[in-house]
Amino acid sequence: MSTVYLVGAGPGDPGMLTLKAKEVIETCDVMIYDYLANADFLKWCKEDCEILYVGKKGGDHTLPQDKINELIIEKARTGKTICRLKGGDPYVFGRGGEEAEELVEAGIDFEVVPGITAGVAAPAYAGIPVTHRDHTTSVCFITGHEDPTKEKSGHNWSVYGQSNSTLVFYMGVKNLPMIAENLMKNGRAADTPVALVRWGTRCEQTSMVSTLENVAEDAAERGFKAPSIIVVGGVCSLHDKLGWFEKKPLLGQGVVVTRAREQASGMVKTMRDLGACVYEFPTISINPLENADEVEEHALQLGRWDWVIFTSVNGVKHFWQHLRNAGLDARQFGGINVAAIGPATANALRDRGINPDFVPKKYVAEHVVKGLLDLDIAGKKVLIPRARVAREILPAELTRAKCDVKVLPVYETTLAEESGAEIEKALEEGRIQYVTFTSSSTVENFFQLVKAEKVQDCPHVKMACIGPVTAKTLRDYGLTPDIQPEDYTIPGLVQSILDDK
Template structure:
């Protein structure tokens, strides 16, 4: 087994990390990562893994390259499996070869796991194929990070200027004026199409198209800074026609997800697919009960009930956990009618072999009661597995209708521990545009962490989205009215409503 894995993290989109790279991240003892490596990859590391940041940003080096090399050697010599995660590909202007040579000199072994290079991916996301039969049959990758004041350049500018190749410059924004001048002096037409792609493939992705002579000026006017790629060549003409990624409705929009960490992934994934920069700010922690004796007693007495009503995915999860611990499965629910509030809860049941007999059209307690009464639940025995603390509307209304209701806490929710300063600062800096709330408890816990009077001065900078009227009513108690509320009280509908709002703004 190699001592060190030199891993290409790709250009930033988490979906472009390779399967092999993910497998190493999940098992390594030490992760050493760069500034351009997406921090989402850190979540793949196993608990207890040592995570070390050695990134370089704008000339500010956390560790010089020589010290990074020594760090890799030292950790490997401790007998640990080391993953060295680098943006893009380790061997494409990534100094991976230098690290490999250092490891070999110290008698250590390594393996390279290539990554998708930004030179290919970033232009592709911007609608620019770096080769095209009509425009360019070759491509050159060039570092743009040369010192323009040095006597001699490492590049043959005349050859680059006269070639029919597409030219892709890494780290070229700082020297954009010099690159443009040298290529024009070498014979490249000043009207050659040229483009910049900043933060390619990420939610912060931006691109602009100009000409070789005008791009230095236009880049300054439009505020294009590092990290950006410069693409020069006729293929840039296809930018407007093939630009698919920049059509995403939430591209560049910052959205805060306040769901529990266990549940945030569904909303985060939908928003991310729409291009959003998601900020997970879990206000709730979901935890099992310290004493599950009452749950086990209820599972053992399921034959005493007529209806089983699940109000959340977590209710299904923790109820099922106790069933399995008792050696039971879906057959234990034989003879019971089962209700699920919402399609996600119904799906959680379906994954366990149970098809819900009733899913209301609207996913609030009042609509559930109306639907269940139509199914003659009055006089029936009803078990409701739910959170320790929850709204009492459902059990109260069912009791009023004559049902015999037993509320069964199967899990509890707690206030999450999270630093609110980052969220507040990001709103102030204009990086966050939307707050989303998916339940009353997310609202209440959010304002415990960020008091209403702290958010109020920032209200004009953001829009607030609530999943439904109950959540909106809770928000009103803190003096805020939602800007966005979908007609259907589901996660996909909430995300779509945010996207529609972005289109209108």
């Protein structure tokens, strides 16, 4: 049986999507989404999900509503599960009720998954509670853009004007002069606080507070456009006192994260928590080996090595997978010294029951070798599980110290199958302020996908490199690293960007 889910995508912040909505997105066969539904959610769709964009941008619809209704019904009649993803809540000025009626007439089963509506969320992110005991005990949600074909307006301006309710207008920026005038004509004081919140809850959010008398002129001067929520009432006076979101240090700053998708989630979350507009652009794809016989053979004979040196979290992850495939676990490391290059690698080992014997203070090969030599590694048998292609300095220096070194590929990295068109467009439009690189391979792969001159033409864009080796690779492409932390870690890189602000 086909089911259509009318799903509220929330106001824009990805963290405000409900668990139920995420479940539907992950399992649907067809995704039909709107302009205001965050496109980041599409990455959760199944590989074979059919994804259809139907617009619904004010004054510029990719499909008119009647055609959207027909499309939903057409897809549902194929027996597939449909996710109709709509910004905010489908039943709060989302025309979800109309779509539901069409589905009932067509005899198609449907369910509604409510979403957090912008009329509550956007003011909250701007420091405005829509109800407050000292100001009002009620709130009224109002469309600022009525159906132009209606014979009679649904607005009762005398009620709005004489009420003490907080008034929240959706889609009303174009009609702001008319809204303000009608409210004042019908009893609202000219000095009543009014707030506008544009792109509420998103990294692009901006807000302003004025009065009914001046708001239309002030909004025009500041260039406020759709999509914006208009809030009228005494609660708007709390904007400056309770505002929190727009104080985030990286709010509105475009940051490109080039790490592999498997590794990027922590950095992406941190940047988003700081307010950045994150462009996930995984230039590296991390893949298991096609033939892992050699890895499993060495896993079975681990006891012949004096040291095992892990240079990355991925090395730990993939080596452990091969251990499990061979029916083995951490007990194989009994009596063996283990080194971890970097705190994240060390934590990955600890999570698997191994407390590293050595973690260098600096995470480049030259410092690693010095620390290991201080631990009498010279002349010992050393196994290095790592990527198939990586820097050769560590094994070369250990070999010079008369170590018996075996480099064991446990995974491989390839160029991610991504187009650089979106990043190039964002650079041209000035939406990107930082590009982050966490390894030499992220630099090399980035410039296989994005023309170096596109970056060179944007002097406002800063290059952030995790360490000196990555910075040297960037210089090879004719670009100067602007940011480089003393601590060659992701947290260090993030902190350096914050220090740059």
